[in-house]
Every structure is written in C-alpha cells, then in structure tokens.
Amino acid sequence: MSFADLPFDVGPVYEGERIRGNQMYIELGGPKVEKHFELVRVKKDKEIEDGKITIIGPNIKDMEEGGRYPIGILVEVSGPELEEDLEAVFERRVHEFCNFVNGIMHLNQRYTNWMRLSKSLIQKGFDDLTMLGTVLIRLYKAELPIIKKAQVTLITDPKKIEEPYEFAMGIYDKRDERARTIHDEDVDMYYGCVLCQSFAPTHACCITPDRTSLCGSINWFDARAAAKVDPKGPQEIAS
Numbered sequence: 001m002s003f004a005d006l007p008f009d010v011g012p013v014y015e016g017e018r019i020r021g022n023q024m025y026i027e028l029g030g031p032k033v034e035k036h037f038e039l040v041r042v043k044k045d046k047e048i049e050d051g052k053i054t055i056i057g058p059n060i061k062d063m064e065e066g067g068r069y070p071i072g073i074l075v076e077v078s079g080p081e082l083e084e085d086l087e088a089v090f091e092r093r094v095h096e097f098c099n100f101v102n103g104i105m106h107l108n109q110r111y112t113n114w115m116r117l118s119k120s121l122i123q124k125g126f127d128d129l130t131m132l133g134t135v136l137i138r139l140y141k142a143e144l145p146i147i148k149k150a151q152v153t154l155i156t157d158p159k160k161i162e163e164p165y166e167f168a169m170g171i172y173d174k175r176d177e178r179a180r181t182i183h184d185e186d187v188d189m190y191y192g193c194v195l196c197q198s199f200a201p202t203h204a205c206c207i208t209p210d211r212t213s214l215c216g217s218i219n220w221f222d223a224r225a226a227a228k229v230d231p232k233g234p235q236e237i238a239s
Contacts, residue, residue, distance in 0.1 A: 057157030
C-alpha cells in the first residue's frame with residue numbers, strides 16, 4: 001500500500017498528534033458544532049462502487065480558515081465474510097485511520113467525533129476532502145483484508161447532514177439496546193482493549209457485558225467481533 005500520490009505523509013507514527021488552536025486551519029465536528037457523526041455500514045457487494053468518494057457540502061477550498069463545520073463520515077463496505085456485528089468494530093477504526101494522516105487530529109467517535117486539520121497540512125496541498133476518503137478506503141482494505149470493497153461519503157453541509165445524522169443515531173440506539181440484553185454472569189469470556197494507547201500510552205480497558213470501554217465506543221459484542229476478525233489487533237481475549 002502506497003500513499004506516494006498524496007502530498008502528505010500517512011502512517012501510525014502520527015497517531016497521538018495534537019493540533020492546538022493556533023495551529024488549526026479548520027475544525028470539523030467537536031463540541032461547538034451541533035450535528036456530526038461517523039458510521040460504518042456493511043452492504044451487499046452490488047451496492048458498493050469500490051473506491052467511490054462523495055462530498056456533500058463545502059470542500060476544503062470553500063471553507064474559511066479558523067472556521068468550524070459539521071462532519072458526517074459514512075463508510076460503506078462489503079465482503080463475503082462481513083456481517084452486521086462487525087460494523088461498530090470497523091467504525092472505531094475511523095479514529096485510528098484519520099490519525100494516521102500527518103496534520104489531522106481526530107478525537108472521540110460516533111456523534112462526538114472531533115477533527116482538526118492543521119495549517120501545515122493545507123499548505124502541503126490538502127485542498128480536497130476526497131484525499132481523506134482515499135486514505136480511509138486504502139487503509140480499510142489493507143488493514144482489514146476481509147473488506148473487499150469500500151466507498152466513503154463525507155458530509156459538511158449543516159442542512160444535508162440532518163437526515164443521515166438521525167439515521168446514525170437510530171443505529172447507535174439499536175446497538176446499545178442489544179448490549180443491554182446480557183450481563184457479566186451470562187458469558188465466560190471478557191476482553192481487553194488498548195485502542196486508545198496512541199493518546200493514553202499506559203491505558204487499557206477490560207470489557208465485559210456490564211462494562212464498556214471507557215471511551216464508550218466498544219461494548220462486549222464489539223470486542224468479541226473485533227478479537228475474532230483481528231486477533232492481533234487492539235481488542236483481545238483478557239487473560
């Protein structure tokens with residue numbers, strides 16, 4: 001996998017990068033923006049146009065320096081081994097993969113996602129959000145080989161994000177309700193998670209049916225699916 005065609009560096013070495021207010025070109029999502037989300041959906045193969053990237057709303061060149069804008073990130077994937085239980089697992093990788101970009105800081109998940117793009121990234125030539133979509137698609141397919149096709153939609157229009165936002169909230173509620181149906185005494189396996197160690201190097205979570213990860217994004221069903229699909233990944237069976 002190569003990113004030589006892009007004008008910026010991409011790699012795990014940039015995880016944990018902080019972008020302060022005076023370094024920021026624009027902010028996407030975050031506590032001062034009303035509606036934002038990131039969602040991954042498993043689709044049928046025929047519903048995916050592999051590599052397609054759609055931008056709905058203003059692009060980088062249309063944004064004012066120092067401005068704040070909504071951001072909706074919808075990643076749709078397909079593959080013969082994929083199932084709905086994996087959606088939340090894949091979704092959490094948005095955080096990781098965005099942070100691979102030198103000049104992007106990504107925090108949180110779901111409807112609390114928060115991104116900052118640095119001035120230096122824009123100066124290098126990051127003038128099109130399609131580049132972020134390209135990074136996401138390549139990393140999803142490279143890091144998770146069971147994903148065979150992927151397409152990305154990025155929404156920055158405050159009006160057009162409303163309907164997808166409500167749809168995403170419904171998906172989150174459905175997942176959370178399912179997680180409330182089991183308890184610690186109903187299972188014989190717990191899971192560990194170290195996904196946040198790029199930002200909190202000494203931190204680790206023990207995930208059980210009654211105890212989600214401290215970030216709030218990984219429940220027991222998610223951890224079980226993640227450990228199955230990527231045994232050497234950030235979620236594993238707790239010893």
